[in-house]
Amino acid sequence: MSHLTLELIVNVLLLAFGIFCFFYVGATMPASDPLELGAEQWPQAVLFLMFLALAYNIFRIIKTNRANGISFGFGGIAKETAAFFKSKLFVAMVIVMVMALVLEYLGFLFTCFLFMVAYGLLLGERRIPVLVLSALVITLILYIGFSVFLGVMLPRGYGIFRTIALAVEGIIPTF
Amino acid sequence: MDLGQLLVSGFSIVCTPKMLVMMLAAIILGVIFGALPGVSATMAVALGVPFTYSMPAVEGIAFLVAIYCASITGGGITAILFKIPGVPSSAPTTFDGYPMAQQGQAGKALGVSLVCSAIGGMFAALCMFLLSPQLTQAALSFGPSELFAITFMGLSILTCLDSDNICRTIISGLLGIFLACFGIDPLLGVPRLTFGSSLLTSGIEMIPVMIGIFAVTEVLKQTQKPKTLKATDGAGNGSVNTSLPTFKEWWEIKWIILRCAIVGTIVGILPGAGATIASFLCYSMEVKMAKHPERFGTGYIGGIAASETANNAATGGAMVPLLSLGIPGGNAAAIMMSALTLKGVQMGPLLLVNQPDYLAATFASMAIANILMVFVSIAVAKVFAKILSIPYSILGPTIIMLATIGSYATKSAIVDVQLMAIAGIIGFVFAICKFNSAALILGLVLGTLCESNLRRAVTIANGDTLMAEFIYLLKRPITGIIMLVCVIMLLLPVIKPLFSKKKNKTAA
Numbered sequence: 001m002s003h004l005t006l007e008l009i010v011n012v013l014l015l016a017f018g019i020f021c022f023f024y025v026g027a028t029m030p031a032s033d034p035l036e037l038g039a040e041q042w043p044q045a046v047l048f049l050m051f052l053a054l055a056y057n058i059f060r061i062i063k064t065n066r067a068n069g070i071s072f073g074f075g076g077i078a079k080e081t082a083a084f085f086k087s088k089l090f091v092a093m094v095i096v097m098v099m100a101l102v103l104e105y106l107g108f109l110f111t112c113f114l115f116m117v118a119y120g121l122l123l124g125e126r127r128i129p130v131l132v133l134s135a136l137v138i139t140l141i142l143y144i145g146f147s148v149f150l151g152v153m154l155p156r157g158y159g160i161f162r163t164i165a166l167a168v169e170g171i172i173p174t175f
Numbered sequence: 176m177d178l179g180q181l182l183v184s185g186f187s188i189v190c191t192p193k194m195l196v197m198m199l200a201a202i203i204l205g206v207i208f209g210a211l212p213g214v215s216a217t218m219a220v221a222l223g224v225p226f227t228y229s230m231p232a233v234e235g236i237a238f239l240v241a242i243y244c245a246s247i248t249g250g251g252i253t254a255i256l257f258k259i260p261g262v263p264s265s266a267p268t269t270f271d272g273y274p275m276a277q278q279g280q281a282g283k284a285l286g287v288s289l290v291c292s293a294i295g296g297m298f299a300a301l302c303m304f305l306l307s308p309q310l311t312q313a314a315l316s317f318g319p320s321e322l323f324a325i326t327f328m329g330l331s332i333l334t335c336l337d338s339d340n341i342c343r344t345i346i347s348g349l350l351g352i353f354l355a356c357f358g359i360d361p362l363l364g365v366p367r368l369t370f371g372s373s374l375l376t377s378g379i380e381m382i383p384v385m386i387g388i389f390a391v392t393e394v395l396k397q398t399q400k401p402k403t404l405k406a407t408d409g410a411g412n413g414s415v416n417t418s419l420p421t422f423k424e425w426w427e428i429k430w431i432i433l434r435c436a437i438v439g440t441i442v443g444i445l446p447g448a449g450a451t452i453a454s455f456l457c458y459s460m461e462v463k464m465a466k467h468p469e470r471f472g473t474g475y476i477g478g479i480a481a482s483e484t485a486n487n488a489a490t491g492g493a494m495v496p497l498l499s500l501g502i503p504g505g506n507a508a509a510i511m512m513s514a515l516t517l518k519g520v521q522m523g524p525l526l527l528v529n530q531p532d533y534l535a536a537t538f539a540s541m542a543i544a545n546i547l548m549v550f551v552s553i554a555v556a557k558v559f560a561k562i563l564s565i566p567y568s569i570l571g572p573t574i575i576m577l578a579t580i581g582s583y584a585t586k587s588a589i590v591d592v593q594l595m596a597i598a599g600i601i602g603f604v605f606a607i608c609k610f611n612s613a614a615l616i617l618g619l620v621l622g623t624l625c626e627s628n629l630r631r632a633v634t635i636a637n638g639d640t641l642m643a644e645f646i647y648l649l650k651r652p653i654t655g656i657i658m659l660v661c662v663i664m665l666l667l668p669v670i671k672p673l674f675s676k677k678k679n680k681t682a683a
Contacts, residue, residue, distance in 0.1 A: 007608040014350070021353070025368055029360075035641060037633045039363050042626045043356040050349040057342050092398040093600050096391060096575065100596035103579070104589040112579075116572045123398060125568035134569045142576060150208075150222065152584045 008061050015054045022047045088122060095119055107157025107165050108147070112139040143168070178305075185535025189237050189543055197226075197234070198540065201241035202548045206555045208242070209249025210261045211581070216450070216490075217506040218584070219246035224514045232518040233532050237540035239511045244490050244541060245548045247450055248292040251483050252556045255284045257574060259390040259581075263382065264450035264486035266616060267458040269389060271471065271478030278474050281560065286419040287476045288483045289552050291432055293545040295484035298436035299443065299491020300541035307499045307534065317445055320632035320648045324657035325445065326625040329456040331463070331664040333614055341669060344611040351618020352625070354379045361627040362634075374590050381619050383582035383595040388612045390578040391599025394571045396606065420476055428477045431461050432484050439485035443492020449506075450489040452624070455617055457485035463664045491541060498534050 025040045032038020084090055099115045106114070116135035125131050146152040148169065156165035188194065201223060208219035223242040227235035250261030255272030268288060275284035317325075333348040334341055358378025360367045369375040419425075435457040442453040461481040462471045471478045490507075497508045520533075565573075582595040602612050632654075636644035649655050 006604075010604060010608050010610075011346075014346070018353075021368060024370075025356075029367060030363065030365065035638070035644065037630045037641070039360040039365065039367055042630065043353060043368065046349055046353045046356070046622075050346060050353065053342055053346045053349060057346060060342065087399075089395065089399045089603075092395055093603075096395075096596045096599060099575075099579070100589075100593045103583075103592055108580075112576050115576065116569070119572035119575070120568045123568035123571055125566065131568070135572075138569070138573050138576070142573075142580065146580050146584070152580065153587050154580065154583065155589065 008058065011054055011058050011061065015051065015058070018047050018050055018054070022051075091122055092119070095122065103155055105158055105161070107161040108154040109139060109143055109165050109168060110157065110161055111155075112142060140168075181304075181531055181535045182539075184532055185537075185539035188233055188532065188536045189539040194234055194237065195543075197230075197238055198241045198544060199547060199551070201226075201238050202245040202544055202551045203555075205242040205245025206249035206252070206548060206552050209246030210252045210555060210559060211577070216243055216246040216250075216262050216264075217510060219243070220507045220510045224510065227514055232515055232520045233530075233536045235518065236511060236515060236533060237536045239514060240494065240537050240540045241544040241548075243507050243511070244296050244487065244544045245551070247486050247490050248289065248296075248483075248548050248552055249555065250486075251288040251292065251479075252285065252552065252559055255288060255479070256281060256556070256559055257390070258393050259386065259574065259578065262450070262486075263385060263620065264454045264489070265482070266385060266389070266451070266613070266620075267454045267482035268479055270458070270482075270613060271473070271475050274472070274474035275476075275479070280474065283420055283476070284474075284479055285553070285556050287479045289549045289556075290419065291480045291484040292487040292552075293549050294432055295436050295439055295487035296491060296541060296545035299440040299488040299494075300538050300545070302440050303491050303495050303498070303541075304534065304538040307495050317653070318632065318651075319628040319635065320651055320654040321657070322445060323625060323628035323632055323648075324654045324661070325442070325456070326452065326621050326628060328657055328661050328664070329452055329459060329621050330617065330625065331459060331661045333617065334665050334667075334669060340609055340611065343609055344614045347605070347611040347614035348618040351615040351620075352622035353618075354384075354615075355619050355622025356626070361623060362630050377586075378623075379619065380585065380591055380594060381616070382585050383591040384598040384619060385616050386578045386581050387595035387598025388602035388605075388616060390574055391595060392602035392606060392612065394575055395599060395603045397567060397571055424476060428480045431477050431480050434464075435461065435481045435484040436488045439488025440492040442485070443489030444495045445492075449493065450486040451620055453489035453492075454482040454486040455620065457481045459664075463667065487545070494537055494541075498537060 022044055025043050029038065029040035032041060095115065095118050099111055103111045113135050116138060117131055120131045120135065143154060147154045156162045189198065204223060205219055208222065209216060220239055220243050223239055227238055230238060247262060247264060250265035251268045251272065252261065254260040254265040254268040255276050258269050258273040260266045260269055272284045272288065275281065330348065330352075333345055355378070357368045357375055359365070359376060366376055438457050438460065439450075439453040442456060443449065458471075458478060458481045461477060462468045465471065465477070493508045497512060501512070520530075578595060578599075579592050582591045583589070585591060605612050605615070632648050633641070633644050636647045638644035638647050649658060
């Protein structure tokens, strides 16, 4: 999938989302006074300008493609999408999203440790002892630094994860 | 008490061994807090409040002012080295600071950032000391329409953030302004564009989006195409020699520093504005005024100077209404005010008449803090730069975890971490499609302020029709002039190439 094809898809999606929001905000906001700038009018004005810019951008993309004799390449889209799902980048995105989703349940200590190990492996670190040790040290530095010394209440997780996090916090003042 | 006596009084409060040690501690804390993503200047000041419990009130304010100034400066360190702005006002510093770090000029970038921060802070402190009552009166004459015009001026940067992709940059900026509309309506207090979800009621938080787009996107880029970070000056051992630019380079940016110091101070005084708007506004102003705007965003020291001078000048500006009228110019000033109120100090116009020591001590504290923080920041930057010698397989995930803490710390909400992750991925897609992430952040930062001030101004205008109200607003002298400047600034990058094309045709 060429960048221009991806850009076209993103532009069309933005346009579709914008059109939906334009009518949604108009339908859900209270009717505004004719002499006041209502709650729906500002976002609608912004969206209207965005539609114009998006329409011009889509026109420009199509024109550029035609001028350069580039086809949009939708034919190869399935193949390239499959390649993307197998890429390192996609795995990285998944790891980041999973980290954000499990943080509440596993707590910062476990999430950080597991994330550091998983992402380190993805980035090509093959020295497992180094990876595990550095993940452990960094997790503890971050947790103690922010949670204990700066008073940032980092998530402790639920169940056993919470118990372990509390135990770690309990050890620190005795140092 | 004349000015000379006031100065002596101020420095005699601050220049005691005990106070100097306390201030040094405050600056170290401030720079470190500022450099940590997610620990905002407000949070740094709040964390410093417990230390002031045992101090006399006048020493307390000097201590807190030192933390405040230093935290704004500290934010520039990680913005330059890692492209993670420590505080939101350092976001424009990443535009030129990070490219310089990638070119192996991190030391020079840091040198410019620290010296310009000090100059901005000193200038604002001097303005505060000499012109506090007059500046406050001038700022109070600014109504919603003038504040809208000022905010709109900040948005006018859109057309020149990336002069080769004006259309994509405008789309990004408008998307940012639109995203700022999510959440509770600023005037009516009803949910808007929340799609029935309580998670969206508080709107789309700027800090997680900013951290996601700047930090997570960068790590994803590195994951796809790994390259060695060389934010050092050549040795490759993670050391940063904070070298200063040559005299010629300083001379070249002298007007940038002066202009941004003045504008930053004025923006700092305006209630509701602050260091973030000041830095974005000054950066945009300098891009528009530059003979070679294409140099901005590629690692130009003028870009760093504009952003860092302005955000530090705004810290001094924020102290003006606080000391003169008892009106906090921003969140950090509000915390300082509450700390002083706890000590029984009644802020307001009579404070400067009855106890001028407060103004003098604040000035002396800012003056000394701005000098000391240059040296402290160099030491902190060296420590932070050492981190760059760590292999990226360890540094990359650490940056994401720091970003996670930064996003979570603001409101202790998991949803902000998820927002950061989504913003990081969207930022990556944006980068591929050549949309402009900085423009999106700019829209998100200024969108709410722009909307609420415009709507207030229209409500106050009270005309026969909506159009008549808009015309009435434009007839207000300050609003009219600023809006005219905005229109010229917005259209200039679009019109300029057309003129040059015509010129070239005529020449041919």
